[in-house]
Amino acid sequence: MNENTQERKIPPSFAEKRGAWFILTGLILGVILGVIYSWWINPVVLENTHPASLETSDKDIYRSTIARVYAATGNLDRAYRRLELINDGDPIFTLGAQAQQALAAGDGDQAYALALLASALQSSQSSPQIPTATLQIVPTQTLPISTQTP
Amino acid sequence: MQHHQLRYLFFAIAILVGIAAGIFLGWKIIPARNVHSEPHTLRIDYKTDYVLMVSELFQQDSDFDMALARLIYLGESPPEEKLLSAIQYADENAYEYRDLQMMLSLFSSIQNSSPTKD
Numbered sequence: 001m002n003e004n005t006q007e008r009k010i011p012p013s014f015a016e017k018r019g020a021w022f023i024l025t026g027l028i029l030g031v032i033l034g035v036i037y038s039w040w041i042n043p044v045v046l047e048n049t050h051p052a053s054l055e056t057s058d059k060d061i062y063r064s065t066i067a068r069v070y071a072a073t074g075n076l077d078r079a080y081r082r083l084e085l086i087n088d089g090d091p092i093f094t095l096g097a098q099a100q101q102a103l104a105a106g107d108g109d110q111a112y113a114l115a116l117l118a119s120a121l122q123s124s125q126s127s128p129q130i131p132t133a134t135l136q137i138v139p140t141q142t143l144p145i146s147t148q149t150p
Numbered sequence: 151m152q153h154h155q156l157r158y159l160f161f162a163i164a165i166l167v168g169i170a171a172g173i174f175l176g177w178k179i180i181p182a183r184n185v186h187s188e189p190h191t192l193r194i195d196y197k198t199d200y201v202l203m204v205s206e207l208f209q210q211d212s213d214f215d216m217a218l219a220r221l222i223y224l225g226e227s228p229p230e231e232k233l234l235s236a237i238q239y240a241d242e243n244a245y246e247y248r249d250l251q252m253m254l255s256l257f258s259s260i261q262n263s264s265p266t267k268d
Contacts, residue, residue, distance in 0.1 A: 026161045030168015031175070038176025049187035051196055058189050061223055062200070069203045072210040082203075085196065 052087035059086050060098055064110050067095065071113040076120050083121075092118050092125075190225030194239050197224055201236035202245075205252040214259055233257040 038044075046053075051062055063086060070079035088094040099114035192200070200223070208217040221229040237253050 022157060022161050023164045026164025027168040027171075030165040030170075031172040032168075033165070034169040034172015034174075035176045036172075037169070038173045039180075044177050044181045046187045046191045048193040049191045051192065053187040054189065054192075055186040058186075058223075062189075065200070065203050065207075065220065065223075069206050073206055082199065085199075 051085040054086075059088075062086060063088075063095065063098060064102070064114060067113040067117040068110070070117045070120070076124060079117055080121065080124075083117075092121050095121070188225075189223050190227075192224070194235065195243075197232070198236040198239045198245075200224060201233060201253060202240070202249055205249075205256045208256045208259070209252050214263065217256060218260070229260055230257065233260065 051059070054062065063083070066079055066082045069082075070076065083091045083095075095114050095118035099111045099118065102108075102111035102114060189200075201221070204217050204220045207220070208214070218229055221232055224232050233253060233256060237250065237257060240250050240253060
């Protein structure tokens with residue numbers, strides 16, 4: 001540096017001032033494109049699904065078929081195992097509610113089958129059971145009192 | 151590499167990372183909460199059990215049209231196809247003889263009712 005030159009600070013350009021915002025912009029743009037692709041262009045196709053994942057209306061049809069089969073065959077064990085597949089929180093309540101809906105819709109046969117299965121499940125649950133746990137009384141043990149000898 | 155070229159490169163990388171994150175979000179996280187399956191996507195053993203239920207009802211009421219209507223629940227494919235795959239699965243997995251017979255009975259009824267193709 002000689003006498004004629006002097007040090008000057010160059011103000012940062014507009015592009016440098018912007019910092020790394022362009023990375024965030026790119027990320028947001030990418031997420032939007034990715035979501036558009038995964039929801040509309042190439043959405044998830046489910047395969048090998050479980051009855052518990054069915055839509056409510058499809059579950060209702062499945063449940064009413066189970067109830068009709070029970071009404072026809074009387075096989076409660078099989079009906080119970082099938083109902084477990086739908087994974088209703090309270091199957092008796094769900095069957096009863098669906099029976100009421102069927103009755104309101106004028107489908108008496110379906111309402112009867114659903115109510116019959118609900119009733120059978122209710123009575124199988126409330127049947128008296130022999131208690132299996134019994135209180136076992138254990139005699140207390142006492143140690144012989146020791147006597148001190150002089 | 152010039153400064154603005156580097157910016158373009160990082161911008162492109164950010165978009166790619168964002169797309170990957172968006173696809174993960176759309177396929178794994180959000181559908182897992184909201185997506186419900188349809189009956190035609192049920193696993194073969196559940197489909198077989200449903201076909202068995204339809205066969206049990208058919209044996210009781212002999213209502214052929216109703217049995218066909220019930221089989222539509224499993225999708226638009228021909229009922230013979232659904233029954234055949236169910237019978238095949240039941241046979242391979244040692245279902246009870248009576249259950250197999252009920253499904254075979256419905257299958258033969260459908261075959262007899264369909265027009266012959268010559």
